[in-house]
Amino acid sequence: MALIINANLSDKVTEYITNKIIKMEYKPGDRIVESKIAKELKISHSPIREALRLLERSQLVEHIPRKGVYVTELVESNVESLFEIMTELLVLVGKKTIKKADDNDIKQITSIVERAFSAAKVSANEDYYNNVIAFGIFCLSVCKDTLLEQIILELLPSIQRILYLSFTAHENNLSEGALLLVKGATAISERAVDQTEILLRKWLSLEMVNAINGLKAGHLLKHSPITA
CATH class of the missing domain: 1.10.10.10 (Winged helix-like DNA-binding domain superfamily/Winged helix DNA-binding domain)
Known part of the structure; x- marks a missing residue:
C-alpha cells in the first residue's frame, strides 16, 4: 500500500x-x-x-x-483512570452542547445516536463503535471550545482503542449502552442538563465495565501492578 x-x-x-x-x-x-x-x-x-x-x-x-x-500494554488501573477522566470531560461537553446546539445540531445528534442504536440491535459492532465516536466528536465540535477540544483529542486515540477492542471482543450489553445514548440524546434535545449528566455518567460507567470485561475475555488486559 x-x-x-x-x-x-x-x-x-x-x-x-x-x-x-x-x-x-x-x-x-x-x-x-x-x-x-x-x-x-x-x-x-x-x-x-x-x-x-x-x-x-x-x-x-x-x-x-x-x-x-x-x-x-493495556493495564486495568489505566483503563479505569482513562474512563474517570473522560467522564468528567464528556459531562462538560454535554453541558456545553446543550448551551450552544441549534435545532440542526440536535437533529444531527439524534440521527447519529439512532444509527448507533440500530447497529447495536443487530450486533454490528464496528458500526456501533463508529457512530459512538461520531456522536462524541460531533458534540465536541458543537461546543466550540478549542482548549476542551485539544485536551479530549489528545486522549481520544486511547479511548478509541479501548472501546473498539471491548466492542469487538464482548457483544453483550451493546443495546443497553445504546439505549442510554438514545436517552442522553433526548435529554440534550430537551435541554435537560441534570438528566444529561446522569445518563452520560451511567453510560460511561457501563462502558467501563464492558471494556474491562471484554478486554479480559480477549486476554488483552494486564493486572494493575501491586504497589507497596
Missing part, C-alpha cells in the same frame, strides 16, 4: 499506525518496525519517527531504550 504524499505526511502516518493499533493489527506489546512501515507506505523513516513521537504522547506506544518502540 502506498500512502498519498501531502504536506502533512507525519499526520497521515500517525493515523495509519493508530488505526492498526485500534483494530489490533498491532497488538499490545508488539514492536513497531519502522522499516516495515516505510516499505508498506513507500516513504522515508523521518515521518514515521515523527508519527511515533506523536503516538507516544497519546500513550499508544512507548519507547524502550535500546529495544525500540512497542505498542503500549
Whole structure:
C-alpha cells in the first residue's frame, strides 16, 4: 500500500499506525518496525519517527531504550483512570452542547445516536463503535471550545482503542449502552442538563465495565501492578 504524499505526511502516518493499533493489527506489546512501515507506505523513516513521537504522547506506544518502540500494554488501573477522566470531560461537553446546539445540531445528534442504536440491535459492532465516536466528536465540535477540544483529542486515540477492542471482543450489553445514548440524546434535545449528566455518567460507567470485561475475555488486559 502506498500512502498519498501531502504536506502533512507525519499526520497521515500517525493515523495509519493508530488505526492498526485500534483494530489490533498491532497488538499490545508488539514492536513497531519502522522499516516495515516505510516499505508498506513507500516513504522515508523521518515521518514515521515523527508519527511515533506523536503516538507516544497519546500513550499508544512507548519507547524502550535500546529495544525500540512497542505498542503500549493495556493495564486495568489505566483503563479505569482513562474512563474517570473522560467522564468528567464528556459531562462538560454535554453541558456545553446543550448551551450552544441549534435545532440542526440536535437533529444531527439524534440521527447519529439512532444509527448507533440500530447497529447495536443487530450486533454490528464496528458500526456501533463508529457512530459512538461520531456522536462524541460531533458534540465536541458543537461546543466550540478549542482548549476542551485539544485536551479530549489528545486522549481520544486511547479511548478509541479501548472501546473498539471491548466492542469487538464482548457483544453483550451493546443495546443497553445504546439505549442510554438514545436517552442522553433526548435529554440534550430537551435541554435537560441534570438528566444529561446522569445518563452520560451511567453510560460511561457501563462502558467501563464492558471494556474491562471484554478486554479480559480477549486476554488483552494486564493486572494493575501491586504497589507497596
